[in-house]
Amino acid sequence: MEENDDAGALIEEDYYTFFNIPRDATQEEISNAYRRSSRLYHPDKHVDPIRKKEAEILFNKTKKAYEVLGDPHQRAIYDSLGTHGLETEGWEIVQRTKTPQEIREEYERLARERDERKLQQRTNPKGSVTVHINATDLFSRYKDDLAYDDSENVHFPTVEVSGMSITQSIEAPLTLRDTMTMSGQLSTQNGTGTGSVVVSLRRLLSEKGWLEVDLGAGNGPTFTLKGFRTLTKRTFSNMATVFHFTPHGIRPDIVTTLAxxxxxxxxxxxTWRAGTHSSMSTTIVRDNTTSHAAFSMQFGIPHSFFSLSYTHKLEEMELKLRGSIKAGTFGAVVEYGAEKKVSQxxxxxxxxAVGIPSGVTLKIKLSRANQTYIFPIRLSDELIPSPVFYATVTPVIVWAVVKKLIVDPIVHEQKKRDKEKQRELNKTRMAEKKREAQAAVELMRATFARVRSDEEAKRGLVIIKALYGRLVNVPGVSTSGAGEAGSSTEPEYLDEVIDVMIPLQCLVKDAKLVLHEASKSQLPGFYDPCVGEEKLLLVHYLFHSHVHEVVVQDNESLRIPKQSHRVNAT
Structure with a gap:
C-alpha cells in the first residue's frame, strides 16, 4: 500500500563498476583501469565519423570517472555522497587543499544549513487510537439474563464498545537543537470522559545530553522537568520530575533510571520511582538481529511483580513471534502472539492475553507510518478454554483469507506501480545508457577479437554465451539466490534480456574474469533492460576446452573460472 521510498530514485553513475574495480581500489588500480579504458575508447583509434563520435562520448566518460576517482578529494565526496555530492550548491567554496575528512565535514555543514531551512516546513505527527471492545457475552452470559429470556426468542450476543482513547502529537523543530511538541489525549470509559494537553520544549545541550520542560493541563495543571545524560561510553541516565497541582496541594513524582x-x-x-506510587525495578534487555528478550523485576506499592518476554524475529518472512509471562501481587498473565509486516x-x-483474574483478551494492533490503532477485545472475565481457542485460531484464519483476497493483490499492484514509476522516471536515462552500451559494444569488437583469439590459442577463458536481465526458470537458481548450473537445460527468459558476451570477453585478463559486488548494469557495454525487476547474469564459457556454466544475481560478485562451474558431459 504505501509507495516504496526507492521507487522514485534516479539511477546514478557508478564509476567503480565502469572501471570494473572494487570500491577500495588503490590509486594504481584506478590508473591501470583508466589506461585500459582510454585505449579502448580513444577517438584517434577510429576513422569512421560515427564511431569516432561514439568514442568521444565514452572517452569523456572515462576521463570524468578518472577525474573523480583519481583525485582523493573528489573521491572522498563521491564515496560518501555519490555524484549529487559533487554538484551540491555552495560546494565551490571548498578549498581543494583540504583533506578528505575536512571535505566531508564541509559538506555536512552545508547539508545542515539546508536541513535547517527545511525544518520550519516539517512536522512529525504521531497518534494512536485505542478502542476497547467488550465481547464477553459471546462466551459467558450472566445467569440473571438467562432467567429473563423468552425461550421462544433467539438471543443474539451483545458486543459493545466499552471505552475509547485517542492521542495525537505534532513535533515542530525550531532549530537543529530545539524541538517543540504539542500532544493531546482524550479518553472515555463507561460514559465518563477525560482529556489533557501537553506542550513540551526539548533542547539538545550536547551530544551527551538533552533537557526537556513539559507544561500540561487536564485533571489539574502539571509541570514536568526531564533530562538525559550520557555518563560514560557504556552508561547513561535519565530523570523526570513531575509536579501535579491539585485542589489538595502539589503532588510530586520522581522517576530516575540508570542504564x-x-x-x-x-x-x-x-529504575526508582517515588511519589504516588513508589517502586524499585531492574530490567535486563537483550536484543540482536534474530531475537529480543527482556526480564524485569519490580518491588513497590501497590504491586510487586516479575515479567519475562521473548520475541523471535524472522527477518526473511518479516514476521515476529512473541511470548511473555507476568506474575505478581495482582495475579498472573500469559500473553502470546505475532506481528507481521504487511507493507512498506x-x-x-x-x-x-490469558490471566487470573483478568480473563481472556484478544488484542489487534495496526501500525501504519506514525499512526497506531489498537483494539483490545475482552472475550471472557474468567479463564475458560473456548475463548482461548477462538482467540488463537480466528486471527490466523482471518489473516490468511484477508492476505489472499486483499493484501496480496494490493501489494502486487503497488509493486507494479512502483516499477512503472521508476521506469518512467529513468526512461530518458535508460535510453541514453542503452545507446551508450550499444556504442561501447561496437567499439569493443576489435578488442574482443584480439582477446578471444589469445584465449583460444592458450585454451584459456572463452565466453561462448552471456545473458543479462530478467531470466526465469534457470536450472539450479531461485529468485532468492544465485546458483551454479550443471545442466544443459536451456533457461527461459523474457524480452528483457541483453547479450553481453562481447563486453565480458573484453574484461577477461590472463584467463580470469572478476566482477565486483555492484549492479552489472553499470559495466561497460551493459545497461538495465528491466528497471525495477530482479536481474541475473548467465555465463557459459570454455576453460581448457571444457564447458562451464554459472548464474549470479545482479549485485553478486563473480570470479571465473571455477571447477564447480564445470558442466558434466552426458
Whole structure:
C-alpha cells in the first residue's frame, strides 16, 4: 500500500563498476583501469565519423570517472555522497587543499544549513487510537439474563464498545537543537470522559545530553522537568520530575533510571520511582538481529511483580513471534502472539492475553507510518478454554483469507506501480545508457577479437554465451539466490534480456574474469533492460576446452573460472 521510498530514485553513475574495480581500489588500480579504458575508447583509434563520435562520448566518460576517482578529494565526496555530492550548491567554496575528512565535514555543514531551512516546513505527527471492545457475552452470559429470556426468542450476543482513547502529537523543530511538541489525549470509559494537553520544549545541550520542560493541563495543571545524560561510553541516565497541582496541594513524582551496556547486545536498567506510587525495578534487555528478550523485576506499592518476554524475529518472512509471562501481587498473565509486516510502512499484530483474574483478551494492533490503532477485545472475565481457542485460531484464519483476497493483490499492484514509476522516471536515462552500451559494444569488437583469439590459442577463458536481465526458470537458481548450473537445460527468459558476451570477453585478463559486488548494469557495454525487476547474469564459457556454466544475481560478485562451474558431459 504505501509507495516504496526507492521507487522514485534516479539511477546514478557508478564509476567503480565502469572501471570494473572494487570500491577500495588503490590509486594504481584506478590508473591501470583508466589506461585500459582510454585505449579502448580513444577517438584517434577510429576513422569512421560515427564511431569516432561514439568514442568521444565514452572517452569523456572515462576521463570524468578518472577525474573523480583519481583525485582523493573528489573521491572522498563521491564515496560518501555519490555524484549529487559533487554538484551540491555552495560546494565551490571548498578549498581543494583540504583533506578528505575536512571535505566531508564541509559538506555536512552545508547539508545542515539546508536541513535547517527545511525544518520550519516539517512536522512529525504521531497518534494512536485505542478502542476497547467488550465481547464477553459471546462466551459467558450472566445467569440473571438467562432467567429473563423468552425461550421462544433467539438471543443474539451483545458486543459493545466499552471505552475509547485517542492521542495525537505534532513535533515542530525550531532549530537543529530545539524541538517543540504539542500532544493531546482524550479518553472515555463507561460514559465518563477525560482529556489533557501537553506542550513540551526539548533542547539538545550536547551530544551527551538533552533537557526537556513539559507544561500540561487536564485533571489539574502539571509541570514536568526531564533530562538525559550520557555518563560514560557504556552508561547513561535519565530523570523526570513531575509536579501535579491539585485542589489538595502539589503532588510530586520522581522517576530516575540508570542504564549500562553489559555487552554488545545487552543493556541493564535500574529504575526508582517515588511519589504516588513508589517502586524499585531492574530490567535486563537483550536484543540482536534474530531475537529480543527482556526480564524485569519490580518491588513497590501497590504491586510487586516479575515479567519475562521473548520475541523471535524472522527477518526473511518479516514476521515476529512473541511470548511473555507476568506474575505478581495482582495475579498472573500469559500473553502470546505475532506481528507481521504487511507493507512498506505497516505492521499488523495480534496477541492473546490469558490471566487470573483478568480473563481472556484478544488484542489487534495496526501500525501504519506514525499512526497506531489498537483494539483490545475482552472475550471472557474468567479463564475458560473456548475463548482461548477462538482467540488463537480466528486471527490466523482471518489473516490468511484477508492476505489472499486483499493484501496480496494490493501489494502486487503497488509493486507494479512502483516499477512503472521508476521506469518512467529513468526512461530518458535508460535510453541514453542503452545507446551508450550499444556504442561501447561496437567499439569493443576489435578488442574482443584480439582477446578471444589469445584465449583460444592458450585454451584459456572463452565466453561462448552471456545473458543479462530478467531470466526465469534457470536450472539450479531461485529468485532468492544465485546458483551454479550443471545442466544443459536451456533457461527461459523474457524480452528483457541483453547479450553481453562481447563486453565480458573484453574484461577477461590472463584467463580470469572478476566482477565486483555492484549492479552489472553499470559495466561497460551493459545497461538495465528491466528497471525495477530482479536481474541475473548467465555465463557459459570454455576453460581448457571444457564447458562451464554459472548464474549470479545482479549485485553478486563473480570470479571465473571455477571447477564447480564445470558442466558434466552426458
Amino acid at each position: 549500562t551496556q553489559l555487552d554488545k547486545h545487552t543493556v541493564g536498567y535500574l 510502512h505497516s505492521w499488523l499484530a495480534a496477541s492473546v
